Amino acid sequence: MAETWANVPESGADLHLDLSGEGSLRGRLMRALREAIRSGRLAPGTRLPPHRSLAHDLGIARNTVANAYAELVEEGWLYARQGSGTRVARRATPLPLDRARPSLHPHRPRVAHSLMPSSPDAAAFPRSAWLTSTRRAVAAAPNDAFGVGDPRGRAELREALAEYLARARGVRTEPDRIVVCSGFAHALQLLGGVLTAGPVAVESYGLDFHRELFEGAGRRTVPLSVDSHGARIDELPGTGARAVLLTPAHQFPTGGPLHPERRAAVVDWARSHGGLVLEDDYDGEFRYDRQPVGAVQGLDPDRIVYLGSASKSLSPALRLGWMVLPPWLVDEIVAAKGPREIWSSAIDQLALADFIACGAYDRHLRRMRRHYRRRRDQLVGTLAERAPHIQVSGIAAGLHAVLELPEDTEAEALRAARRRGLALDGLGPYRHPDSAMPRREGLVIGYGTPPDHAFAAALEALCLTLPDPPGGGRSGAARPDGT
Numbered sequence: 001m002a003e004t005w006a007n008v009p010e011s012g013a014d015l016h017l018d019l020s021g022e023g024s025l026r027g028r029l030m031r032a033l034r035e036a037i038r039s040g041r042l043a044p045g046t047r048l049p050p051h052r053s054l055a056h057d058l059g060i061a062r063n064t065v066a067n068a069y070a071e072l073v074e075e076g077w078l079y080a081r082q083g084s085g086t087r088v089a090r091r092a093t094p095l096p097l098d099r100a101r102p103s104l105h106p107h108r109p110r111v112a113h114s115l116m117p118s119s120p121d122a123a124a125f126p127r128s129a130w131l132t133s134t135r136r137a138v139a140a141a142p143n144d145a146f147g148v149g150d151p152r153g154r155a156e157l158r159e160a161l162a163e164y165l166a167r168a169r170g171v172r173t174e175p176d177r178i179v180v181c182s183g184f185a186h187a188l189q190l191l192g193g194v195l196t197a198g199p200v201a202v203e204s205y206g207l208d209f210h211r212e213l214f215e216g217a218g219r220r221t222v223p224l225s226v227d228s229h230g231a232r233i234d235e236l237p238g239t240g241a242r243a244v245l246l247t248p249a250h251q252f253p254t255g256g257p258l259h260p261e262r263r264a265a266v267v268d269w270a271r272s273h274g275g276l277v278l279e280d281d282y283d284g285e286f287r288y289d290r291q292p293v294g295a296v297q298g299l300d301p302d303r304i305v306y307l308g309s310a311s312k313s314l315s316p317a318l319r320l321g322w323m324v325l326p327p328w329l330v331d332e333i334v335a336a337k338g339p340r341e342i343w344s345s346a347i348d349q350l351a352l353a354d355f356i357a358c359g360a361y362d363r364h365l366r367r368m369r370r371h372y373r374r375r376r377d378q379l380v381g382t383l384a385e386r387a388p389h390i391q392v393s394g395i396a397a398g399l400h401a402v403l404e405l406p407e408d409t410e411a412e413a414l415r416a417a418r419r420r421g422l423a424l425d426g427l428g429p430y431r432h433p434d435s436a437m438p439r440r441e442g443l444v445i446g447y448g449t450p451p452d453h454a455f456a457a458a459l460e461a462l463c464l465t466l467p468d469p470p471g472g473g474r475s476g477a478a479r480p481d482g483t
């Protein structure tokens, strides 16, 4: 017997004891109990299990436990009192955690402010509405919800999504064409495994780890240039790709929607080349100056896979996403997921279904749209005042903006940010290594990320980080480009 679990009375908690090693059983039990006390797993005052029950849990003689306790009492680790059993001594306090354990991230730079573009405002998660939906969903769920799950996802969620996506995003679907996944990244992984051979075209600027997911599935990625109208669809035929990944509502990270002519052109390409369009609608709900741009999928649901996620609208911690698939692809994707749901919690799926169906999702999105719009206005206003020589782009939608920087200044701006404890990204890492388009320099600012109380200080740190205008002196007018 090397290790086992014992039950701690009063709390009813399990206690893990490792009895491996040399020496007598009594000695090994004493060592395990000392370790549990020293590390704080057994807090001062905790009552230890009675001899009989610990002996039973560990499969050892009662006397062995009694003798071990008695010796630890003599050593001062434990104390025993008539009628109240044996407890951990008050003075047997563990070392403070930071002295007891080395840091897991000893060289991680200090982060005082974060404007990283990867997260929504985590402080704005609708905790109480989510709890209400979870409670209601769990109470109403049929028993089968607590068994092994269907890899397509819960029917309740697929029905709620079909209604919501048609109404809010112009997606043409039925619940049967929706497959739930563990966020967009999981969808890419699954799609990478089933796409026809050949490279996958991606935008020249995009998330490197999304490219890596394709590459991990054995698909080479080829870059399309990106300009102020989005991805250059006219380059697609020359790539030899049969699939293309796009962010049409809000190009990530440069900002700006795919121009209507290019939306039509990509559908034409898919039809004439037997191609497949993967539409990443990661923040499609957040558009500030006019109605959200609808999904391209509505133009041809047989050639376009619509990919959505709760990561920006609610939280990346939920790990919930959805694919709206052409009918001919559904079975293949479900087969790729496997015979049972091993990714997404059925309970979270039911909670999200309720959250959408009761209107809480729409209310949350309306509230967050106002919230992020205020943030965006504050960012643009602050820069107009403090750094008017910096052009801001990609501000009409989403939770991030790009600050265009003069040539050869991005690396220094990032170093300056790091010195101030400001976490943010430059455009550089998003660029596809094979892209032939001219290199852009800039900072990608996730203005949705900080909680309210920290936003002004993050903006201040940002202003102090930006390069001075050529020739020194900060003057002129901001030129938000309005895309």
Ligand SMILES: Cc1ncc(COP(=O)(O)O)c(C=O)c1O
Residues within 6 Å of the ligand: 118, 182, 183, 184, 185, 186, 207, 247, 252, 280, 282, 308, 309, 310, 311, 312, 316, 320, 321
């Ligand atoms: C470009 C882009 N696509 C998709 C997503 C969603 O990813 P996931 O659902 O895997 O968290 C994000 C991040 O939220 C993103 O930035």
